[in-house]
Amino acid sequence: MIALMMVSTATAANDNKVYQFDKPLYGAAYYSEYTPTDRLDEDIRLMKQAGLSVVRVGESTWSLYEPQDGVFRFEWMDRILDKLHAAGIKVILGTPTYSIPSWMAAEHPEVLSQTVDGRQSHYGIRQNMDLQNPTYRRYCERIIRKMMEHFAHHPAIIGYQVDNEVEARSIDNQDYFEGFRDFIKTSFHNNLDSLNRRWGLNYWGMNINKWEDFYDRKGVTNPSYKLWWERWNRKVTADFLNWQVDIVNEYKRPDQFVTHCFMPAFCNIDQVEAFRQMEYPAINVYYTMQDAQDGMWIGYASDYMRPICKRHNFLVTETNAQGTGWSSRDQFPPYDGQLRQNMYAFLAGGANMVEYWHWATLHYGQETYWRGILGHDGQPNRVYAEFKKGAAELDKIGSELVNLKIHNRVAMLFSHDSKFGLDFMPYTSGDQYKEYFIYESLYKQNIECDILPVDKMQDFSAYDVLIVPPLYLATDALLQKISDFVKRGGEVVMFYKSGYCDQDDDVRAMLAPGPLSDACGFHYQEYSSINKLQLKPNDIGASDNTVSTWMEFLQLTTAKPLASVDHQFFGKWPCITENAYGKGHLIYIGTVPSRDILNKLIARAVNRKGISVGETYPIVLRSGVNGKGRNIHYIFNYSYAPKTVAYPFKDSKSLLDSQNLSQGSTVSIEPWGVVIGEEK
Amino acid sequence: MIALMMVSTATAANDNKVYQFDKPLYGAAYYSEYTPTDRLDEDIRLMKQAGLSVVRVGESTWSLYEPQDGVFRFEWMDRILDKLHAAGIKVILGTPTYSIPSWMAAEHPEVLSQTVDGRQSHYGIRQNMDLQNPTYRRYCERIIRKMMEHFAHHPAIIGYQVDNEVEARSIDNQDYFEGFRDFIKTSFHNNLDSLNRRWGLNYWGMNINKWEDFYDRKGVTNPSYKLWWERWNRKVTADFLNWQVDIVNEYKRPDQFVTHCFMPAFCNIDQVEAFRQMEYPAINVYYTMQDAQDGMWIGYASDYMRPICKRHNFLVTETNAQGTGWSSRDQFPPYDGQLRQNMYAFLAGGANMVEYWHWATLHYGQETYWRGILGHDGQPNRVYAEFKKGAAELDKIGSELVNLKIHNRVAMLFSHDSKFGLDFMPYTSGDQYKEYFIYESLYKQNIECDILPVDKMQDFSAYDVLIVPPLYLATDALLQKISDFVKRGGEVVMFYKSGYCDQDDDVRAMLAPGPLSDACGFHYQEYSSINKLQLKPNDIGASDNTVSTWMEFLQLTTAKPLASVDHQFFGKWPCITENAYGKGHLIYIGTVPSRDILNKLIARAVNRKGISVGETYPIVLRSGVNGKGRNIHYIFNYSYAPKTVAYPFKDSKSLLDSQNLSQGSTVSIEPWGVVIGEEK
């Protein structure tokens, strides 16, 4: 277990030697070993014909590499790598640890996870292991070392992916629980009095007076315990990834990189720590196409990813080709143009690679209907043709699009801990943290932002405006930083419940919002659930003038009321306020606002910093600076109707058709289309 | 196990020596040990300032009393008691047995319950023990004896609460099951033939031909077995409480009382047996405030409690202060006036004490949002101010309100067994027994009633009218008593399915409604589920003339039809009838009536006894005789609009403002307000 506790102290590898992108890579995951008949040559022929430049291989093939305990077979993959290399296709090779071979489950059933709700995992699905199990770890280490010894020098390989979409999911094996107990022992300096006090264990008489009495997660109701358990889950995942990176780094060439892919919909991962040693972190991004296609989820994922990997552009290792799903329900293959549009949306967000999942569609297994570029027939099709078109365009203009850097003045905070804290004590039946609801107001008003994982990243110096979803859990220090940000001239839009609890999920024993009271210009003692209520007339300017769900009874000191509800009782207190504090302002939303109110409040904040709202969705604008230092502008049309806009940027050249784009001139964008301008 | 089987034979303690109420006590549960910092002095200062007269302490602090097995620490509570006593605040002290210390779970995991659905309870929540477990019982006995030895002489203590909201919830440990088997053996006089016959075990060939083959509850489908299992659960709870009372009684002073609090929403408790030895039984009553505040649940709980503890007035140990809940959903703090209104509603129902849960709000743990009088900030607030106002009023007029006795002429029956019987064989998707639906017609028409737990209390001699929710399970003797009640001149309103099964949940093998046929004046062989159907024109006088869900095909002998549905097939049989039987009448409702039909039928029955419906909800009237023998009348306004009524009682004095209230004069009641008259 020593190894697990070791934190790698290696500094970032010398970035200059690692693989450099001269244009975006465009490709797919490829599993030649899954096809019912051997069609490797035919697949490579079709890849070449389509202009595919990269594939990811081998992340779930442990049982083919090691068909029996200690018996290794890598030659079948050599053949694949050789042929890909001969065709000039670059390869990212996975470590296969997310799905164990059947012999391991049969011989060592203890590696299978037991879950928090008392269930025993069974073989037959991926990601069902106890990540801390020493036997599992020993086998992982051996297969990774064997793989790396065998493959590291293969010229096709530009990088390695360690594991796949890893996350500690409900594991509660005895050793996992004991690891948690040790983590708590360490974190609380072996001090049970401190633990009992900070977790409030006097309540219901559940103090722990010797470590042997420390109880496991299964029956726990205490929110502080739950919070720390989730922190443990995040730590296990990050440690597991860093442990794999350390092993891979012993073998890989300097020109090879390491990556890992995660699903950026809320994931219980400490991305900052998990990606610390990786040159090009990656994401897997899935969304609904057809009428629902809006690019928002691509935007969110990109804006989340960029701040985490500031040194490098990130990669996209998986995204929709045709319809997706673990059944044939909700199959929504792209309308004409949508596949290409999404590819550009990723590049507009800062990606350096777009890979589909996957090249071909499976004929068996759980993901039979998670359809690839090729369908079950293995022949070129409508999506293949659109891939080919996109590849040809990238071949022509990709060098202008790669290595895009984006410097946003607006940041939206994201707190894993706050999201959990709200989930433990929900105030509504649906989504608590509302990060997507809030992000949508930014995205659809074309207010570009970064998303900051604020439990770990708290430097706001690059920003003018902070958007703060319910910051339910925070240290005093973080609240002070936000207050200071306002005082120094920043603009903040902040949601209800911010500042309510400390870092242990204990409610602060003071007038809410505690340390934020000065910056907010009010305090409150009460709150209530509410139905949808109308606001009294106000100056916000929203057409849907309603709020709902939750309302705090704000007692103003220095803040000005912006709105209060039209109600005999609740109308006694304002529910939206604005406070001039130092050189900046803090808009506080003590209720769940309508979409329109939120739009207006966010616009009000950014306007003060000279950011105005022009074109809005279904027109989406995204801008950045390419690797050559030139300004690049994307204009997307997320609709089935042709659109025209007045070109809102400085005089540019249209990269796709070499036309001039003068500022203010009329630009047409076809349905599900994109125009890309490069400033002159 | 001998002790468990022993039934205490002690007669009621000499009531004269026990604590006597000269005015209602008004207070809160108080947990100084839960506050993040020591603020005992500040809390007592605020309590004194507010006029609080009583606190309940210590019912979930086992792990502080006994931090390790056999190590006892009571001095911290002495300090609290001493300071409360110095401040003149009375104390009710709990036995802490509803939440075990962590060392007990770690060292004796067998005390944790295993449930009927096969799950194992885990530590981390209260009330997860096997109540019959000998180890748990041994530890209970020791901590209670140690506590009582230490505290019994403390002058602050006026009474003891044994355990808290105890109920045998789904326990199915081996010893618990064996206890059940022994209970059945005894109840059936060791006669398996009788058991097989009465439970109908020939069906599906599930006879038990030796006691070793007696199977546990987990897979059981047989309704008779299920019924007896629930009786066992009730017996276990009552025995457990009586066992604790016996221990406490060995130590307590004659001037101290014993109580226990239960949640009067349907609880699987035999309240008659469970409260047999307690001087002042108690209830914990929670409800929704704001627009939903109607006082009905307070009325129901009071009307349920009074007949059970006829000797004494009951106590209210817990009720809403601010918002409640195990999350921050559905937070509904009171509108101005509502807290005080509820306090008076309890007194109007016969309570001698009202305690909020709790004094202050928790900063951690499952009940962080079950908010007390003080919020998380610990400072006086709107609710604190309203408490203070109420306390001042009680100080002034409380001596006229305490020890209220209420003599109602209407009783509504409540049968635990019938409720279970219906749940085992439901006839609709929602509520089966409809006790609240029925009670609402009484409450909102201001027809005051007692609620009789009729499985145990069958003396109807004090009443003129009986309201009978579906009496699906009953002995012949009970059905005879109801028939005799009618014959002697009583009025009865009875629901469908009454009389259908005997005391073992076996359907009677005779024309329904079996022994009730003469009193009902019909029999029936058939019934059907129905949609909502219109009645043919009739004399009931309801504006909503519909019935639904269920209809019996009544074949009349002496009864008169009151209504039948307008339908080609179902219209052949009446579904509501009235039978003159002896000197009384029985109205039978063989279908689910609309609210309005039910109102009219109940009014029809009580009218015959000279009880007429005057003011109705949102005006609520409650009357009683105070300890001094004077008539007290409450008039509540459950709305946000001011109301006036013609004072419907004899000339009185308004206690709150000393105004005269002449019969028939106009009385104004403010929103969420109350007027209290004392007859001259």
Added chain:
Amino acid sequence: MIALMMVSTATAANDNKVYQFDKPLYGAAYYSEYTPTDRLDEDIRLMKQAGLSVVRVGESTWSLYEPQDGVFRFEWMDRILDKLHAAGIKVILGTPTYSIPSWMAAEHPEVLSQTVDGRQSHYGIRQNMDLQNPTYRRYCERIIRKMMEHFAHHPAIIGYQVDNEVEARSIDNQDYFEGFRDFIKTSFHNNLDSLNRRWGLNYWGMNINKWEDFYDRKGVTNPSYKLWWERWNRKVTADFLNWQVDIVNEYKRPDQFVTHCFMPAFCNIDQVEAFRQMEYPAINVYYTMQDAQDGMWIGYASDYMRPICKRHNFLVTETNAQGTGWSSRDQFPPYDGQLRQNMYAFLAGGANMVEYWHWATLHYGQETYWRGILGHDGQPNRVYAEFKKGAAELDKIGSELVNLKIHNRVAMLFSHDSKFGLDFMPYTSGDQYKEYFIYESLYKQNIECDILPVDKMQDFSAYDVLIVPPLYLATDALLQKISDFVKRGGEVVMFYKSGYCDQDDDVRAMLAPGPLSDACGFHYQEYSSINKLQLKPNDIGASDNTVSTWMEFLQLTTAKPLASVDHQFFGKWPCITENAYGKGHLIYIGTVPSRDILNKLIARAVNRKGISVGETYPIVLRSGVNGKGRNIHYIFNYSYAPKTVAYPFKDSKSLLDSQNLSQGSTVSIEPWGVVIGEEK
């Protein structure tokens, strides 16, 4: 385990010697041992009075036959059989193996099933055994042999029912799993390479490289594994029944038959194999009466049953008398006339016996409200009177109705494997296979059909038209037979997804619909989920011109488009087509059509074969040839309104009232009534 694997090779018993029906039997299941008091004589008196001719007894009385392990008591049943025989009532005797005695569960808990979701069954309900458990099988064999030795010569007994509604439900005991592994070993000729390839186990690296690593069903996601597991469940059930038949056949008289009853709503039973050795297979058919009575489920069950037992007419061992249910919800006793109408509907479908479940209603147990002919009072009632009327009519005309043979020209295919395949990969939230949706178009347009279990029965030579619900799984051979059927002149209406997967649930690696492409006249590469969409104007003639849920993008070769949707994108491909292929036509429905579209397409297909749609529901027509070779026609009125029709058959005599029925003359049918014509 040898015995379990043995497949009986006995040919069908000499049919001439077996019990022959000279009129339909009409009766009920009868459980004298369930009545609270002995009323055998009274029951038989009432049976005789009603004209009942048959009872089924004893299928769940193991614990009365064998109250202790090895102690047998049959004399109580002798008394029942003797009295029934004296009254001239025929008896079908069950083997009691579907509900084990309590001593077996107590002494051999291992016979109780463990389920796929990891639960342990408990005693207290029927059908909770591991059907493969050797101890259970040993006890089964002993009780059957003892019973048969004792009863076989009793003259009352005309036949035996082996077990009751047997099905392998979620069993996953270790021996059951090992049986599966052996079944797979055998089926794949011990070839793991073949298994890995055909199940696609390379996916997620889940290859099995030695049999010891074969993993159990619990965690499995692989659809091929799941499919074979269901085949194993079907095999176990069929083997279990054949094993019982083999034992019974050792003892029974030649004039006695063997039967078994199953629930024809989709049951995971291989009916062809399960009924192979039984002379008169049986079904238990339940439905909703009152306004929902439409006879459709009786029609479906009959049409499913007839092709399986072509040699013989089938029996109905259970059907609704009064209301049914495991609670008192959804009690829908028949309107006047409905009981008798259903009895004739069974005879019209080819049944030779109708038995109600059951004679009397239980006073205890799970099925207290599964009401029989007599209610809880045990006295004659409305349903009893209607039974008596029907029995008297059968006595008069039954000899003309018995042994009905029906020769349909239309067949609807039913594939267990396809239904499972779709459930593993559902394309919609509700029903996948839509067999009832499709059947309804046939039934309510009076297009009589057979339902063919096409995984086992693939001879289409008797039919002119095939209706093909989504044939998602099929061998190449079956697809070829359907193609050949069209080529030779057959008409086919085929649903989406047909031909998509092979017999292992692997998607075919070719252009869809694979081997059906020629007969269909198109191929496709893509499909999409869709909302409800309008079709463009077309010639189908439906008033509801909408489709929904699913659409394939059909690329036509020889087919003609019949319809395409009115949509910018999806409208590019037709979704309903017709292909002239050889001498026949194939209509393909690549989407979920409205009821009306489906009606029209099916009518279009049958019209080509000269079958026209005349009277439609609520008039239902059913015809056949009776045992004397005469044509019998039933006309049902499924409504509460009297109806008249022009008699659509050749000149006949009305059997119920001896009136003439000339072709084209006006015939009146009373509400919930029937007219039966016998051609002259």
